[in-house]
Amino acid sequence: MVKINGESFDIAGKSIEKYLIDAGYDTKRVAVELNGDILSKLQYENTILCDGDCVEVVCFVGGG
Amino acid sequence: MIPDKNEWKKALEERHGKELQDKISRATVAVCGLGGLGSNIAILLARAGVGKLILIDFDKVDITNLHRQQYKASQIGMYKTEALICNLKEIAPYLKTEIHTVHMDENNFFELLQNADIICEAFDNAEAKANIVNFVLSQMPEKYIVAASGMAGLHSANLIKTRKVSKRFYLCGDEKSDVKDTIGLVASRVCVCASHQAHMVLRIISEKFEE
Numbered sequence: 001m002v003k004i005n006g007e008s009f010d011i012a013g014k015s016i017e018k019y020l021i022d023a024g025y026d027t028k029r030v031a032v033e034l035n036g037d038i039l040s041k042l043q044y045e046n047t048i049l050c051d052g053d054c055v056e057v058v059c060f061v062g063g064g
Numbered sequence: 065m066i067p068d069k070n071e072w073k074k075a076l077e078e079r080h081g082k083e084l085q086d087k088i089s090r091a092t093v094a095v096c097g098l099g100g101l102g103s104n105i106a107i108l109l110a111r112a113g114v115g116k117l118i119l120i121d122f123d124k125v126d127i128t129n130l131h132r133q134q135y136k137a138s139q140i141g142m143y144k145t146e147a148l149i150c151n152l153k154e155i156a157p158y159l160k161t162e163i164h165t166v167h168m169d170e171n172n173f174f175e176l177l178q179n180a181d182i183i184c185e186a187f188d189n190a191e192a193k194a195n196i197v198n199f200v201l202s203q204m205p206e207k208y209i210v211a212a213s214g215m216a217g218l219h220s221a222n223l224i225k226t227r228k229v230s231k232r233f234y235l236c237g238d239e240k241s242d243v244k245d246t247i248g249l250v251a252s253r254v255c256v257c258a259s260h261q262a263h264m265v266l267r268i269i270s271e272k273f274e275e
Contacts, residue, residue: 029190031197033230038201058197058229063216063243064101064188064254 004055012051017044020057031058069158076113084270085113091269094118094180096168096196098144100249101212102186103134104258105265110152112266116160117152118180119145122167132251168192173199177207182265185211186258188243201233210264214238215257217246224256226264234268236260 001008004019011019016039020027032039033056039047049055067075077085091114095102098121106117121144125135139147145163152159164176168187173196177183183200187193193211200209214237215224223238237257243249267273 029194060190060193060213061242062190
């Protein structure tokens with residue numbers, strides 16, 4: 001299982017990019033941390049989620 | 065008659081205690097974007113006695129800003145950096161400031177932010193918010209960044225929270241209320257979010273915080 005924002009999902013094997021798109025995120029508006037380290041946007045496509053990974057996705061909305 | 069620097073220092077020490085005030089007055093904080101969030105954050109931090117503020121915005125004061133941003137009718141048309149510095153000096157005459165009237169992006173983030181201890185993200189555009197947070201966390205890992213997402217509309221002010229995302233990354237807001245899906249930005253709710261950001265900055269400076 002992969003933990004994303006505190007919830008467990010059975011998605012090991014999927015890339016970060018595939019997960020983000022499937023979950024409806026706009027990849028231009030997110031910051032993603034994998035096991036506490038920030039992932040650059042260039043890493044989304046080739047980073048494959050593994051069981052035990054802990055992912056934090058922050059999605060920004062407009063306004064300030 | 066404006067009190068001299070020593071009287072000013074003493075008054076702040078009476079409020080915050082000498083130990084904390086020493087830390088606050090040594091801190092340099094960058095405020096990126098001087099709109100509803102940034103202009104309010106800057107004033108709160110100036111009042112608290114932060115040593116130096118680095119203020120960055122490319123834009124000019126517009127009539128549509130005045131319902132929530134800390135500018136005056138007489139300042140319409142001025143650059144926000146220059147207008148805010150005038151207002152801050154009236155509030156906190158011994159505050160050190162550095163202003164940059166530029167558009168921020170990956171080409172100048174490092175240069176503009178390298179001297180800051182703590183960075184406040186106070187943009188209005190969601191992609192710009194994501195860009196600066198990604199940049200600081202990956203290229204400037206020794207800095208703290210306090211960002212904001214979700215403060216538009218008239219929803220309850222109680223939904224605005226501060227969340228520790230990772231060691232040096234804090235996020236304020238409800239993380240949902242996009243300006244385009246709401247009636248727009250309402251001063252009081254934007255100010256709640258700006259206060260969360262300024263408060264988190266002071267907590268980081270205090271070095272005494274857990275979450």
